[in-house]
Amino acid sequence: MTEPKPLRADARRNRARVLDAAETVFAARGTGAPTEEVAREAGVGIGTVFRHFPTKAALLEAVLAERMRRFVEEAQSFAAAEDPESAFFVFLGRWAEMSAAKNAYTDALAAAGADVPRLGPEIGAQVREAVGALLSRAQLTGAVREDVGVTELIALMVGAARAAEYLGEDAALRARTLGIVFDGLRAR
Template identity: 50%
Template sequence: MDKPVLRADARRNRAKVLAAAEEAFAVDGLAVPLDEIARMAGVGAGTVYRHFPSKEALFQAVVVDRLEQFAREARELLTAEDPGEAFFDFFRRVVQQASRNRALCDALAETTGLGFKAGAGDEFRSATQALLTRAQAAGAVREDIDGDDLRALIAGCLAAERYSLEERHLVRIIVDGLRTLRNKT
């Protein structure tokens, strides 16, 4: 069954809600009140609920959208001339961008307790796994790392970014640890 087509004003309101939610969740995660998101979007709470049945559904929509953007970026890098540097650049970029966004930190570390709907992060996992596999085949990344390890390392880097006094120092150490011996910088 196809989704109903939204009127132009409804599409605009939905876009405003998503933009406001992305901004609010980035700062406060799930702790932000739904009324605050509605206020930031310039709409009533009823408008938010018409588009999203709960704050958790809105949170998932925002996070899934960002994870899908990351997945698109990873797939674009699958044709990069240097698979190793493409992987490491992507890894650092994900950590850098997500570390400034509490919602992404929580989602990537799977600390929200939401149990994202089936398939919510599958594109991200699949694309990052393909990027990892290609970098490993090129001899740039250790062979004993798999997709689950990669997710855990991203989550660990996000935590390191929060608590490290020297910006990205610990991330650099983790990235160096992913390199094969012949590709250490």
């Protein structure tokens, strides 16, 4: 099987504009927003959108993959932050918000009958490694309970992300709910 030809510079720019626009439109209007609106937001024709993403499901998958790529980069940068306690709790808050959005994409893909992409083993390992580094550093400073492991932390954050999704647009209620989870993680 031959490798696909790399995209020309203008095609790469158009693809990136479409992905950025799709993320903006889907965040504002939900994943059911029309593809034509994505094209308008990107400043390209609908044909350009479909040239890069033949179906709306393909566009949703690409947006989700890009979000996950950025999430891994963010996790790695937080793991190296100067203030481990602050980095730990700020990152977990972002994780809950990102996961709630990710759930909307995967739900839309499942509803469309498309295969829902899973974190590949490489991305999953990178997330676990970065979360493990964040957790270890926060535990060493005495900010987080010693009896919490990466597996328990990930399980808690999956639940917190579903809670954030369930609570919807009420930011104050989401913050209070996350605060309860965070209090349970803090060292006594």
